[in-house]
Amino acid sequence: MTGEAEGLGSIGFGYRPRAAWASDPAKTRGRLFPEAESPTRTAFQRDRDRIIHSTAFRRLRHKTQVFIAEEGDHYRTRLTHTIEVAQIARALARALRCDEDLAEAVALVHDFGHTPFGHTGEDALNGKMAAWGGFDHNAQSLRAVTKLEHRYAEFDGLNLSWETLEGLVKHNGPLVGTDGEGLDGPVPVSILDYDALHDLELDRYAGIEAQCAAIADDIAYDTHDIDDGLRSGLLSLDMLEGLELPGSILRQVRGLYPALDPVRTGHELMRRQITLMVEDVIRTTNANLGEIRPASPDDVHDAGRTLVAFSPSMREQEKELKAFLYANLYRNPVVLKVREAADRIVRDLFDAYFADPGLMPEGWRGLLGKAEERVKARHVADFLAGMTDNYAVKEHRRLFDRTPELS
Secondary structure (H helix, E strand, O other): OOHHHHHHHHOOOOOOOOOOOOOOHHHOOOEOOOOOOOOOOOHHHHHHHHHHOOHHHHHHHHOEOOOOHHHOOOOOEHHHHHHHHHHHHHHHHHHOOOOHHHHHHHHHHOOOOOOOOHHHHHHHHHHHOHHHOOOOHHHHHHHHHHHHOOOOOOOOOOOOEHHHHHHHHHOOOOOEOOOOOEEOEOOOHHHHHHHHHOOOOOOOOOOHHHHHHHHHHHHHHHHHHHHHHHHHOOOOHHHHOOOHHHHHHHHHHHHHOOOOOHHHHHHHHHHHHHHHHHHHHHHHHHHHHHHHOOOOHHHHHOOOOOOOOOOHHHHHHHHHHHHHHHHHHHOOHHHHHHHHHHHHHHHHHHHHHHHOHHHOOOOOHHHOOOOOHHHHHHHHHHHHHOOOHHHHHHHHHHHOOOOOOOO
16 A cells, blocks of 8 residues: 555544454455545445445335334334444454455445345245345345445445455355355355355455454344343243343343343343354454454455354354244244235235336436346345335335235
């Protein structure tokens, strides 16, 4: 780096020196479209700022986490969930002496590709797109930041740095083996197409900052989905007593504060659970780092395993908690009834737009012309995936005589 960019090294990055395994913005692998460095912000700070100022980020405010927005003002949305993930990711990154801005950027962008109505919308859209490669929210996140955002004069997308993009795509692990074959089925075409332009090294593990963001996502929804479940009345504190992780914390809280009301008891449970899980990750990750002693970020990429992880005992407790949430919250008949209505809305909209692209707004309908079905289907999926819950319902009411009730 030369000129003004050399001064970036004097900007503070936290309270402790950067570790050898941390990604260094001064050594970034760059952007698909080269840009001059900022004299006041690192490459990863600029990525975070571009993500926050994007349209896709604002849309998260009106996208479902577990409960449809109109069911209550205090339930988490994709936006509040994303902010909570970013906070936990940044805390982990600071403790592990890696780049906090990069961990935060990956956390903030990780859910950009989610459809309206959460995983229900994704499942519906995946079904409709089955003949054309399916729909994957992670691949859609990449499309959002490399193609669909139209904010800059010289390129489509946000032109994020290599480190942020590879963290977005691989935060849950490599996508292909050494033979180039997908590890969990075929790799989405959108990812392969971008990888051909800007090699994301799909067979290697993501950097440590992306790994912080990935496990922060688990910690956030393991905890806050309980909170929303308690608020909805679908879960109760007594139901949690038989689970090892929340049950042990609940007994501790009740022992310390026997007269505490249920609402505050629930909040005490949540904050203590987050603390226990975060501290477990820090201890376990430090032990993992001590074993392999990475001397550079490349050593993390080539470690052959995820380094930012739960301990074996915490992993089992978290697995038990997830199974409980699936059985009692995500698959609760009340939630499933709403999911059925949301599923129909997404499927109906896809069919309508695919049959007549002219039903889409100006700026979307005029781009297709006589496009082949594959291109048209992906275009419709892009439009649908970008919708908020509210807009999807509004569009369904515009196009159909009867719209399913979501509450």
